Amino acid sequence: MAENGKRRPALEGVASAERALTLLSAFRKGDRALSLAELADRTGLVKSTIMRLAISLEEHGYLAREDDGAYRLDAEVLRLGTIYTQSFRLGAHVMPVLEELVARTGETAAFYIRRGEQRLCLYRVDSPHLLRMHVRVGDALPLDNSAIAQVLRAFAQRPLPGYVATLDLPIVTMGATDPHTGAMAAPVFGPGDKLAGALALSAPVIRWTAEAQAAVRPILAEAAAALTRRIGGEMPERPLVAAE
Template identity: 90%
Template structure:
């Protein structure tokens, strides 16, 4: 067998690096610092291992030790977070998801954000069908009664209870913007539970049958949840979480 034909051996991670990252990942929203006991409980690591890892993490600026011997995240984490934020490209996450939605449903997929009293089409992938709603990236449409507009009104910038508690996601509307087109939309959340935008499918009403809608609903919800995770958000549990 030639060198080119040889299979590349599988690579394994370094155990110590895995454990160090586990320690950093133990910190959650709202934590100012964590005691050694709390870190042990959250990571499943023994205290002596955590203490050894903490020494290295302190030396590299990822952890700082408080006067009470608890640990907090240090400046290097902020530095990396700032670099990530600056280099983050929404398009790199949204467009592949839209392409997947089109491949799975056969209908047009788009991502909208709210701009005042308008909804702006930020990204879009068209259906392969010739019969479809023709919307271009950059088009600004009114916040009408469409599924997309309802999502943007209800969740931007954050959910508005108790209205959202009664929503059956994804929202589906027929003929709200165009009498011949139906739409289906679900919210996508970013960091801090803030609405990032509305993920939507659109189709001519003649194809948007009850069976087609039933098949597309779980696909869209799954995509909205996956996209939320990819951009650093967390999808609430509906409708219970919306009502709390």
């Protein structure tokens, strides 16, 4: 038995596995197939290394090679993505909340999570209006100064930073990501007061007058609190912020 206080030795990743994952991550939304030169440019790997990695990835169904020599993602990637989607039960709780928000406000509702220095749109229900911001599920946007990004940055930290006590929730920003679009966001928490994501509404700035914002803000705040309860979380008390 290991002695109390004895630390495990630090472990390092496997370089070849990291290179293979880098190769798969080179594919972006909209790509059908990438040439060897494009893969080398995006990954920084030499072509001979890419070709060796591609052989193994082809054998396991992650890549397929086209007749012209270009590479595309293969069925194993879809299989794993489907398993992930089916196992991610958060959607069963989030989607009804988004649908209700759209029904009550007439604006687009979405749920974002933080992925590194990006915000990922995990779920979304579009406004019935033709004029709306066109973000799709799976789109990753920067952690800019938008209301959504501010929520993901501030409430992911523990203890909460001191400035959180001064935030007027839900946070509202106009034109932070797109000059014609406004966003409104509130945090949603899971078990252990851990941030689950940001519940957000977006609308063209021409529709979000001061009166419209005032009407929508309590609806979004109520929805964020309800979703927090549904997924087993609890809204943290503001006094839990770190001392400045």
